[in-house]
Amino acid sequence: MASVKYSEQLADVEAAKNLGLLPEEFEKIKSILGRTPNFTEVSIFSVMWSEHCSYKNSITWLKTLPKDGPHMLAKAGEENAGLVDIGDGLGCAFKIESHNHPSALEPYQGAATGVGGINRDIFTMGARPIAQLNSLRFGDINSPKTQWLIKGVVKGIGDYGNAFGIPTVGGEVFFDECYNVNPLVNAMSVGIVKQGETVSATSYGAGNPVFIVGSSTGKDGIAGAAFASKDLTEDSAKDLPSVQVGDPFQEKLLLEATLEVIKTGTVIGMQDMGAAGITCSTSEMSAKGKHGMNIWLHKVPTRQAGMHPFEILLSESQERMLVVVQKGKEDVVKKVFDKWDLNCEQIGEVTNGDRLKYYMYDELVADVPAGDLVLGGGAPVYKRDYKEPAYYAESKKFKIDSIQEPKDLKPVMQHLAKHPNLASKRWIYNQYDSMVGTVNMSTNHASDAAIVNIKGSKKALAMTVDCNSRYVNADPEVGCAIAVSEAARNIVCSGGIPSAVTNCLNFGNPYNPEVYWQFVGSIKGMSKACLKFQTPVTGGNVSFYNQSSYEGPVFPTPTIGMIGIVEDKADQMTLDFKQEGDVIYLLGESKNDISSSEYLYSYHKVKNSPAPYFDLDTEYNVQQAVTSLIRSKNIQSAHDLSDGGLFMALLESAMVNNFGFEIQSDNSVRKDAFLFGEAQSRVLVSVSKDKTQALEAELKKQNIPFKQLGTVKGNAIVIDGTNYGSVSEYKRSFDTSIESYMS
DSSP states (O other): OOOOOOSSOBOOHHHHHHTTOOHHHHHHHHHHHTSOOBHHHHHHHHHHTSHHHHOTTTHHHHTTSOOOOTTEEEOTTTSSSEEEEEETTEEEEEEEEEOHHHHHHSHHHHHHHHHHHHHHHHHTTTOEEEEEEEEEEESOTTSHHHHHHHHHHHHHHHHHHHHHTOOEEEEEEEEOGGGSSSOEEEEEEEEEEETTOOOOSOOOSTTOEEEEEESOBOSTTTTHHHHTTSOBOTTGGGGGGGSOOOOHHHHHHHHHHHHHHHHTTOEEEEEEOOTTHHHHHHHHHHHHHTOEEEEEGGGSOBSSTTOOHHHHHHOOOSSEEEEEEOTTOHHHHHHHHHHTTOEEEEEEEEESSSEEEEEETTEEEEEEEGGGGSTTTTSOOOOOOOOOOHHHHHHTTOOGGGSOOOSOSHHHHHHHHHOTTTSOOHHHHTTSOOSTTSOBSSTTSOOSSEEEEOTTSSOEEEEEEEOOHHHHHHOHHHHHHHHHHHHHHHHHHTTOEEEEEEEEEEOSOTTSHHHHHHHHHHHHHHHHHHHHHTOOEEEEEEEOOOEETTTEEOOOEEEEEEEEEESOGGGOOOOSOOSTTOEEEEESOOOSOOTTOHIIIIISOOOOOOOOOOOHHHHHHHHHHHHHHHHTTOOSEEEEOOTTHHHHHHHHHHHTTTOOEEEOOOTTSOHHHHHHOOOSSOEEEEEOGGGHHHHHHHHHHTTOOEEEEEEEOSSEEEETTEEEEEHHHHHHHHHHHHHHHHO
């Protein structure tokens, strides 16, 4: 083994600590190398052993998630993104990831590069991205800082996605003071690829050349992975260089060049340079292919002169790929990237063994084993302590009788219709291009999930992102099971069959036993629900350290991204009431429950209560019944009950075509629980009069509880004979709520 030339000072335990490594981890590095590392080497280990890259505090529990399902083409961790079989010789690649910390400091670039990075994960596999979704969490919308964050994040997502040319087809936005300092920005991308035309993130074949392609390397994003693996503090602004800068036009060129070069058949393996940049792609590809690499850092195209080896290695400059090519095919690859006017420089070669040797001119600046750097290899794995927080037992003490039922329900209805968590997000989504590519089937046909056309097929894809973090905070296991179930319910109500899941697990500091208890409970709940719906977890992202030193952790937010298949586009179902005189039914059972509802939380200001009523078997049965009703053409609309309860479901179904409704409540439960409670496993459907008998017969056959509520009628909201105003009145405040805050 060649000895490393030490032009740099040797690292010590203090330097390692400053880079985020524990003292025992520094000792482990010395043991692996058989010597003291230099600064470049300890920098390499610091980013690869960060939580962001190694999942060292989470992998023990992540391994318990279900990974097998009827449509799987690639299991969790095998590739850059999940891959499922959607029939007709096609695969769907999809993944969700966070860009929380960068967005907290520089919301525009933080969000934009989150979009860019997740799309690269898709097309690096050979899939063409066709749709994007996002899940956003912000603090108090009245706060000037929150409004600054919202404007920056939304503009960043819109500018990057619109310029890149991929439609944003769905998402969610949630506001709570726990996100005041640390917003959450989770981006999801979905792509299509012909089976057999995918590329793996691997490296093999000694002597095969290694290329860096795409943009030049700069000093933006250095140590971004380590930055994402620590709490936000008042000094975090000093980490602004850790925020990357994106260029969507370069990414569009890179997309086309990448898909073209894959078709040449010359590519051995390819990986996006995301977190930890060159360090991550060289080490992960080498470890997967059980080979090493010699890399010459001075050959990397740079934007600034005089960059140090560690800066080149750790830079997270955007729009870059590492490509391993068949020896002798270099000119074929260069020709493709020259056509698209992109850098394509050979910076190394594949070697036998497992050593990664990084050179600067003739100087060996780092010599490390690939396998010891990565998850599943030598990266540390920890089992953290966890304990139930005191608030959990307190929440169980909540009784509905402690809340006096309002004598007049209209102020509650008005409050919910304009609450930013429930009101229209049009101020946000109007900044996104939802129609570019002409695949979005949901723009003029509102449904619970986004529906995306698969051209040349009778099938379509259904997709959604879901998580009520208030439920998860109240009860992590139940709340996360609800998140999976609601995602499935949204897909089912849109005419699809749930297929698979990607997740973005946003939590506070894992060294806090109460935070880790939330994480463990969420994993348990996710596992149960995914097994029930046969929706394996294909991968995703863990984002710990979402907390500030002065406001504590955010709500536990395990965001669920789910893909479903609409087997026949004729079965696409929408949520809107279609015509006056149609009969409205509620499927599922109403409960005397207002726990963790928006009504209880924001109207009555009760912050601590259990998760809402939920039963997984009931949920599954109701969803099976909805699928049956859609396929038998027995219903006109379907809309799941979730945030805001029955009232908001009715209002959302009514507003699309400006219909009103007249219904009777259920005398077996309190009226506020009936209208505003968020007990799960319920779906609102409308049916033409001539189909009511067929619908009821089908529900009785499947033993599904149901209630005929009333009819679609006029423009007024009439409940138990009381007129609560026109739908048009509520629609005005619903549509303009967020823009009134933002103006």
